Amino acid sequence: MSHRLKALLPFALFALALVAVQFTLRATGREYCLTQLTMSLYYAIVVIGLCLVMGYAGQVSLGHGAFFAIGGYTSAVLTTHDFSRVNATAWAGALRQACLLVAKDDLYGNQIVTASPWAAFLAAMLVTLVIASLIGYPALRLKGHYLAMATLGFGLIVYKTVLGTALFGAADGINGVPEWKLGFGLTVSGRSALRVENYYVAGALVLVLLVLLRNLIHSRVGRALQAIHDRETAAGAMGINTAAYKLRAFVLSALLAAMAGVFFTHYTGGIGPSEASAFKSVRYVALAASGGMASLWGVTGMSTLLNYLSFRGLFGSYDNAVFGVILITIVSLAPEGPLKPLGLWVGRLVGMRSTASQTKQNNGDTVERVPTTVI
Amino acid sequence: MTLLEVKHVRRSFGGLVAVNGVSFSVNPGRIKAVIGPNGAGKTTLFNIISGLLKADAGQVTFKDRSITGFKPYQIARAGISRTFQNPSLFFQMSVLENVMVGRHRRSGREFAACCLRLPGQPKEERSIREAALAQLDYVGLAHLAGFPAGGLSFGQRRMVELARALATDPELLLLDEPASGLNTREKENLGALIRRIRDRGVTVLLVEHDMTLVMDLSDDILVLHNGTIIAEGSPVTIQSDPKVISTYLGGEFRPPEEVELALLTGERPDTAPGARVVPTRSSPVGEGAVR
Numbered sequence A: 001m002s003h004r005l006k007a008l009l010p011f012a013l014f015a016l017a018l019v020a021v022q023f024t025l026r027a028t029g030r031e032y033c034l035t036q037l038t039m040s041l042y043y044a045i046v047v048i049g050l051c052l053v054m055g056y057a058g059q060v061s062l063g064h065g066a067f068f069a070i071g072g073y074t075s076a077v078l079t080t081h082d083f084s085r086v087n088a089t090a091w092a093g094a095l096r097q098a099c100l101l102v103a104k105d106d107l108y109g110n111q112i113v114t115a116s117p118w119a120a121f122l123a124a125m126l127v128t129l130v131i132a133s134l135i136g137y138p139a140l141r142l143k144g145h146y147l148a149m150a151t152l153g154f155g156l157i158v159y160k161t162v163l164g165t166a167l168f169g170a171a172d173g174i175n176g177v178p179e180w181k182l183g184f185g186l187t188v189s190g191r192s193a194l195r196v197e198n199y200y201v202a203g204a205l206v207l208v209l210l211v212l213l214r215n216l217i218h219s220r221v222g223r224a225l226q227a228i229h230d231r232e233t234a235a236g237a238m239g240i241n242t243a244a245y246k247l248r249a250f251v252l253s254a255l256l257a258a259m260a261g262v263f264f265t266h267y268t269g270g271i272g273p274s275e276a277s278a279f280k281s282v283r284y285v286a287l288a289a290s291g292g293m294a295s296l297w298g299v300t301g302m303s304t305l306l307n308y309l310s311f312r313g314l315f316g317s318y319d320n321a322v323f324g325v326i327l328i329t330i331v332s333l334a335p336e337g338p339l340k341p342l343g344l345w346v347g348r349l350v351g352m353r354s355t356a357s358q359t360k361q362n363n364g365d366t367v368e369r370v371p372t373t374v375i
Numbered sequence B: 001m002t003l004l005e006v007k008h009v010r011r012s013f014g015g016l017v018a019v020n021g022v023s024f025s026v027n028p029g030r031i032k033a034v035i036g037p038n039g040a041g042k043t044t045l046f047n048i049i050s051g052l053l054k055a056d057a058g059q060v061t062f063k064d065r066s067i068t069g070f071k072p073y074q075i076a077r078a079g080i081s082r083t084f085q086n087p088s089l090f091f092q093m094s095v096l097e098n099v100m101v102g103r104h105r106r107s108g109r110e111f112a113a114c115c116l117r118l119p120g121q122p123k124e125e126r127s128i129r130e131a132a133l134a135q136l137d138y139v140g141l142a143h144l145a146g147f148p149a150g151g152l153s154f155g156q157r158r159m160v161e162l163a164r165a166l167a168t169d170p171e172l173l174l175l176d177e178p179a180s181g182l183n184t185r186e187k188e189n190l191g192a193l194i195r196r197i198r199d200r201g202v203t204v205l206l207v208e209h210d211m212t213l214v215m216d217l218s219d220d221i222l223v224l225h226n227g228t229i230i231a232e233g234s235p236v237t238i239q240s241d242p243k244v245i246s247t248y249l250g251g252e253f254r255p256p257e258e259v260e261l262a263l264l265t266g267e268r269p270d271t272a273p274g275a276r277v278v279p280t281r282s283s284p285v286g287e288g289a290v291r
């Protein structure tokens, strides 16, 4: 039982930290900061998903910005596009019955019919599932970093498509995305009255996903993924269908990115083409690396923090460059992420020699411990 | 009845024919050894049987079913497990977790069940852990369960790898040089362990250079040289086979006692006059090159 409690402790601490941050901001009269923090939490979901692909399946995706955008754009289009022309058909009636289509007034007071946010969410998941499978299937049957190349090309295609298509609002993106009534009285919306509520919605979503991924990692599937990452040949010889597992991990992680995109788009009321740019995808990789790849907590913390700082404008016009520098620094100086060496260093300062010596033993096999390479 | 049947298997790398039309069979419940000088093609043969390499020609049949062209995971699921010439553990994991990976094909919960801990999943997880612990205990390393695999000694790594292979509950176990790098005591333990494995019904096919171990352990021996089989039979016949003698001792005839001595000490006078033995390489190829 105490083992169980120990496993729950970090999640409780995370929840506590969320609450503490909100109370501190309220007390200091800076509750407006919660908006950017909420957006950072949604971005963190993308990075958490990427962590599964990079830290566990040992593959690099340079297309997670594109998956985020696919999620966001799918729900933005479906919830803003007017379907009244097909409204009279029989199947539209059925969709209305199922609450998948809803009638409402647009900005100018005209009656329009759009997809409901939940329907759009399901559609976004389906689209992502299909696209990620199509990209991942050929790339992941091969050994090596073919996925990085395939997703890089794919990301560029998505970016250019979004930018050049009127349906996607071209360079302006899509605005006027309605709020999303989740049920249980919760609404994903950027209204300032719902700021605190939305902060907790995002926080709870991250928390739930972390619990699910922790379960996954400490399971048969998680071990299989780690085995593939460590030694693909031996993993195959143990009866693991390596190609199928890599594909499933990649698709799952793409779904998480798209899901973050859907929430983000409803929260901010729109989405623009910059979300699909290669800069964003590289940023996610940098954030995953900065959190230590295989450490869910490190990744969540670092990614929320750095994205928040970026939103606060701390990096000024060097914003994208900063993330490039972070990536280079980590790959060359601390491939396992800065947190572990930092923790060791702090530990040594405090005089916890036992921890240090144990980890040294852990590292005894230097040749075999090939750090997760990026790109 | 035969468990494994290898027919006319051939594999070349560039111009080099590593395995050249090899045919043999393995009977259930036996320990069969494959011996031969460095570069004879032993590991290549194992890689073909376990699906890591594709044969250019020939068939492999396991339990009367063709497994030619199967992927490694399919072959593992058919009931063949293996260890590698270089112990190939998952170094980021603990010893127990390594062995737990071996239970993969004996369990079945997938992504959704594991994420959501659906009914039955925690129970399956417990049974995986118990089976892995039992396997570790079997090779005498239960006390190292929580230890990081990267921190083990060479001999311990070999044993964990063996436990991991056993955890799949194989019918046929392929061991590629299980004794290399072990000290005398570890080798003795290994010999006893392999015999116990055979006695519990697992058929063993092993590649080994240590002739004491091979002669002591094997029911049958297969001698491979330059990719072809030059002799096959019981340890006694192999020790007096003229072809084997010339392969190991360099052409000229020697009395059987001397041959046995040379075989026992593992002496391979590759440089002896008239020897047609492929030069010794220090680092084994094969497994690594597959990546």
Ligand SMILES: Nc1ncnc2c1ncn2[C@@H]1O[C@H](COP(=O)(O)OP(=O)(O)OP(=O)(O)O)[C@@H](O)[C@H]1O
Pocket (backbone or CB within 6 Å): B013, B016, B017, B018, B036, B037, B038, B039, B040, B041, B042, B043, B044, B045, B085, B278, B281, B284, B285, B286, B287, B289, B290
């Ligand atoms: N992947 C590969 N690419 C190229 N050549 C290879 C490869 N694998 C093996 N070889 C060559 O095939 C021949 C047989 O190699 P193999 O590893 O099967 O020998 P072995 O009998 O296992 O030797 P050892 O006792 O040293 O392990 C060698 O000449 C080797 O150089």
Ligand SMILES: [Mg+2]
Pocket (backbone or CB within 6 Å): B042, B043, B044, B085, B176, B284, B286
């Ligand atoms: Mg070999």
